Amino acid sequence: MNNSQRILSRASGPLSSKLMFIAEAPGRLGADQLAIPLHGDKTGHNFEELLKFSGLDRTEIFITNAVLCNPKDADGNNSTPLKEEVINCLNFLKKQIELVNPDIIVALGATALHALSLIEQHNLSLKKDVRTMNEWWGRKLIPLYHPGQRAMLHRSFANQRSDYQFVHDSFKHLYQKKAKPKNISIIKEDILAIVSYILSKNELTYFALHKIFYLIEYNSFIKLGYRLTNAYIIRQKDGPYCTDLHINRLKNSIPDLQTRFISKTSFIIYKPSDIFNMDNDFGNILSSETINIIDNVLDKYGKKSNASLKRAVYFTRPMRNILYYESQNKINLYNTPIEFVNGLVQ
Structure with a gap:
């Protein structure tokens, strides 16, 4: 081997x-x-x-x-x-x-x-x-x-x-730890609500979805001092990757989700069947403050190319710190969990 x-x-x-x-x-x-x-x-x-x-x-x-x-x-x-x-x-x-x-x-x-x-x-x-x-x-x-x-x-x-x-x-x-509630959903409700809202506004590549989700978490931490979810985000070769957004999990969790390939690029398409109740569903799960953060990120990055998004995430403080550590120690930190702590976003 x-x-x-x-x-x-x-x-x-x-x-x-x-x-x-x-x-x-x-x-x-x-x-x-x-x-x-x-x-x-x-x-x-x-x-x-x-x-x-x-x-x-x-x-x-x-x-x-x-x-x-x-x-x-x-x-x-x-x-x-x-x-x-x-x-x-x-x-x-x-x-x-x-x-x-x-x-x-x-x-x-x-x-x-x-x-x-x-x-x-x-x-x-x-x-x-x-x-x-x-x-x-x-x-x-x-x-x-x-x-x-x-x-x-x-x-x-x-x-x-x-x-x-x-x-x-x-x-x-x-x-003697407090028992955690059972959660048998494939994607947790808060993560699923954010992803569904993102995809209801924009048709994105699978690559872009991971970067947009990361940027939403990053902007939430800067503005509010905390992340919106506890999604597991790691540093991969092309930037942040969220394990919760694996393509099969998305398909199993969002019935109306479709994928299509254009020139070997995977696009995520979400056309909810019940469009009349969609806004109410988001309002029950996502706060107005959360929706505002998501909208701001989508307005700024939603139409960007994959290359532009890759540059944008690499300029964020958590990724810059990882890149700096890799450069100084001549190693790669692929699959390192990306942590949002005060020292990373100053």
Whole structure:
């Protein structure tokens, strides 16, 4: 796998996390393309839906894989990692666990569970120990089935929902944290309302939607001192990317959404069927202050080209600080979460 991308970056999650999920390996159509573990393909959608159902927040957990590269078969499809590949990557997995030092580890699937046994011996198996809390290497270990489609044959989505609820409740019990409300929507209501409003005003490229959304959050922070949502926005090669706005999530969340390609560029088209109640729906969710911020951003940037939008986002303080740090340290910070703090917008 020497020519494969290594899927390990700040997009895996905060190093201060007390909850770590370990899956098998990056997926060919998901993490191997987007460099974000458990995101972008069907497995990623299942995982994120399970997190939201249980009330777990992706921004507060660390996600990695037993093997950091995508193992492919002779036809280029996803393949189960070989024993040798797991062993070759084992030291990286051990170092991640030591660095993050989580109190609870969730092993997603047999490969991850086996890899952990090579670090510190255990006799756990998926069949007999699924959804149980076990002592392992000075911390708690919970074996769960993998969220991929094949695993659903052995563990239904309904059962996996209960599994993730068990993780949430175990984590809550360990820290006596206030339970978060369940949210089974694919995109959270506040994010969905903003995106729907944006698209009701402008036909945008998929690229532009991410940049406009970021600029709205940025302008809100400057004017109001806080963001409008807790959407997870990271720095990618072409600027800010919001994981909540993955194209499949958008299609599943907005029934009237359509996409079309013009010269290999993807455009997002939103023609709501019930145009008479649309304004009232926005008014019930979005404040007049929020709508004013969105309108100002759309007036200024809504008709800009992708190239102009890319320049605009790179001139914002959070992105300039990231670029400066990259230049000074001769590294790239792709997939770094973009944080809006006072020192970034002065």
